[in-house]
Amino acid sequence: MTTNSKYVVLCAMVISLLTIACKDNKTNSKETTENITVEKIVPENLKWSERMMLSEIERFPKASLLDFRDKPKWSYTNGLVLCAASRVYEDTKNQKIYDYIYDYADEMIDSLGHIKTYKLSNQNLDMIKSGDVLLYLYPKTKEERFLKAMQTLDSQMETQPKTSDGGYWHKKVYPYQMWLDGLYMAEPFHTRYAKEYIEDGVVQQKIYDDVVLQFDLIQKHSRDEKSGLLYHGWDESKEQQWANKETGNSQHFWSRGMGWYGMAMVDVLDFLPENHPGRERIIIYLNKYAEAITKVQDTSGLWWQVLDQGNREGNYLEATGSAMFTYTFAKGVNKGYLPKKYLEIANKAYKGIIDNLISVEENGIVNLNKCCGVAGLGGNPYRDGSFDYYVNEIIRSNDPKGTGPFIMASLELNK
Structure with a gap:
């Protein structure tokens, strides 16, 4: 055999060996990939309520940063999610969830009971919501600072500016x-x-009367007699660009606005005395509300961002309002305020949320998609309350204004 022939044979042998080695390597690599299982941060054998709550803790390890914040803040979204968290804790006794609730209050209330980032002079109703966290924690901890912070929030309610007939201004900057x-x-x-x-007892009765008055006034000023739906805002002065010059109402029926109202009714009834004359009125309002909301429910079980505009171009099936209505109906039936037929509506809505708006990552983290990030009226830049305004605000996943009500709806339906 010539030297050249030997060289050719040697090269062929080397190439053959390399090919076999590559094949083996590919096979091993494939086997390794197939054997890798992603660790479940959130176990999938839990109820949806706990799965979503643990997912929220994973997304926002500090409750003070809920709502995608980069700095701690005392705000309503924290109170909403932690209110849901307290109910999950009572259901599961998962210490991680209790610690999450406590750590928020511990971080935001100093040793003297001052609330960090809160200003009483702003007279902003949104800031009251996280007081629910303190109402939950104080009986368990008896920490005086939590009681003092609650007293501050109560003092805001006693000094909140009002319309001529006694309705609380939403904020001092929204007269x-x-x-x-x-x-x-x-x-x-x-x-x-x-x-x-x-x-x-006299002071207590006055507060109950004031609370009921808010529902009476919103029904009087904001409810559309034809549809039974309620407009997002009412301006007594009729000076705002968004306000109808005859009625003072904003232009549209916003899904989450109506969702807030429904949750307000079923939650207030937890504490309003059985013998208060306003209690029956609120239950009547709730039944009228349920009837109107059911009429605009989509066949998917969900509700549209602008409730009565269906699939008008730009409108979309929205998560936060859908979760709030589900919670309101489920709790309303469970408490005996609403007829049992609304449990079917709630279950249909819940199925719509699971089928269309929930996604689960490989690691078990649960996401709620298609949430309206924010919507309001007036301010700077100016929000005109038009259809285009509502449908063009940011849409995002896992907005706490959706995850909190989803957790509470899950608990009411025991899912």
């Missing part, structure tokens, strides 16, 4: 305006605080 949002932000706290911490 003469009542928004549906405000009833959920303030009234459940105010009612429970009166029941559990006000000893003077």
